[in-house]
Amino acid sequence: MHIPDTMRVPRFLGDGRIVFIDKPVPQPGPGQLLLAVKANALCGSERGQFYGGSSVTPGHEAAGVVVAAGSDTSTPIGALGPVFLMDFCGRCRSCLAGATNQCFAKRADYGFTHDGGYAPFELVNENVFFAADADLTGPEAILLLDIMGTGGHCLDRLRLVRPEIESLLITGAGPIGLGVLVMAKIMLGEAVPVAITDVVPYRLDLASSLGGLPIDIAHASLPDALDSLGIPRPDAAVDTSGREAARRAAIDVLAQRGVLVCVGHGESVTLDVSRDLISTERAVVGSEYFRYDEFPRNLALLRKHRAYLSRIVTHRFPVAEIQRAFEVFFAGNTGEVVVEQ
Numbered sequence: 001m002h003i004p005d006t007m008r009v010p011r012f013l014g015d016g017r018i019v020f021i022d023k024p025v026p027q028p029g030p031g032q033l034l035l036a037v038k039a040n041a042l043c044g045s046e047r048g049q050f051y052g053g054s055s056v057t058p059g060h061e062a063a064g065v066v067v068a069a070g071s072d073t074s075t076p077i078g079a080l081g082p083v084f085l086m087d088f089c090g091r092c093r094s095c096l097a098g099a100t101n102q103c104f105a106k107r108a109d110y111g112f113t114h115d116g117g118y119a120p121f122e123l124v125n126e127n128v129f130f131a132a133d134a135d136l137t138g139p140e141a142i143l144l145l146d147i148m149g150t151g152g153h154c155l156d157r158l159r160l161v162r163p164e165i166e167s168l169l170i171t172g173a174g175p176i177g178l179g180v181l182v183m184a185k186i187m188l189g190e191a192v193p194v195a196i197t198d199v200v201p202y203r204l205d206l207a208s209s210l211g212g213l214p215i216d217i218a219h220a221s222l223p224d225a226l227d228s229l230g231i232p233r234p235d236a237a238v239d240t241s242g243r244e245a246a247r248r249a250a251i252d253v254l255a256q257r258g259v260l261v262c263v264g265h266g267e268s269v270t271l272d273v274s275r276d277l278i279s280t281e282r283a284v285v286g287s288e289y290f291r292y293d294e295f296p297r298n299l300a301l302l303r304k305h306r307a308y309l310s311r312i313v314t315h316r317f318p319v320a321e322i323q324r325a326f327e328v329f330f331a332g333n334t335g336e337v338v339v340e341q
């Protein structure tokens, strides 16, 4: 492939404005790969960059094809795969235990501290690239990130505390909530009922079509809705909304030994420790992104459930229309939104 010297990249100015500027195409140094980006998904965590601006090129849910490799690398040119957000050191105690999402010496968050995947080319350290199947499309490969990766990791965290789960509540049906939903259907089994709340009818309809039991909390109380679904006391809950009210409501309906996993950043929550935790032996657990070593399992699941999982991607835009893509995404009537190069 011919690699140009410069590229057009979106610059996030702030106040919800994106323009295009020229940047040099970086060259891979030792241990680095240059990817031709195929696709990058929009994420709610980019709200700060869209409204506050960004000095780097955003984009942390990218998949691309290796087009150049520096010395000391072994990934073949032409390999296709996603980029792991966190550039982990590989040597600290967390990394040696496999917890690469909790590296003590993290070098970068691609798309936040270093240029990310909304550019035509992205330079990454080789350790964060995961070579997937060459026949995957860009939008399919990025399902391995926030959708399957973050969604699956929540359930792993949950099952550390509570191995047998017979009912699940998800608060928030944005891309992460939908990701937890599809991974729950796959990992916990079709038979486990998964209730999912939101206030946006579009998202609730999508959740329903993916096998979730939708609850419109703009028009129903959570206990009443769970009651009518036959799961008044779910075994577990995952909060993807980041909202205190949602977390509090989830704890209040959890069964004894219930577990709340918090994955959506945002507000706080106040615990009545005796009632919420001690006497009921409930737990509140955090879950951040996922571990690099979860990629192979998720790739195997993606191969098996490709069509089902792909239904999460509801909107695709060429990168030239990234401004519109963000406006549509933040208006709320979408599942996963992807821009393609």
Ligand SMILES: [Zn+2]
Pocket (backbone or CB within 6 Å): 043, 044, 045, 060, 061, 146
């Ligand atoms: Zn994200």
Ligand SMILES: [Zn+2]
Pocket (backbone or CB within 6 Å): 088, 089, 090, 091, 092, 093, 094, 095, 096, 102, 103, 104, 105, 106
């Ligand atoms: Zn480390």
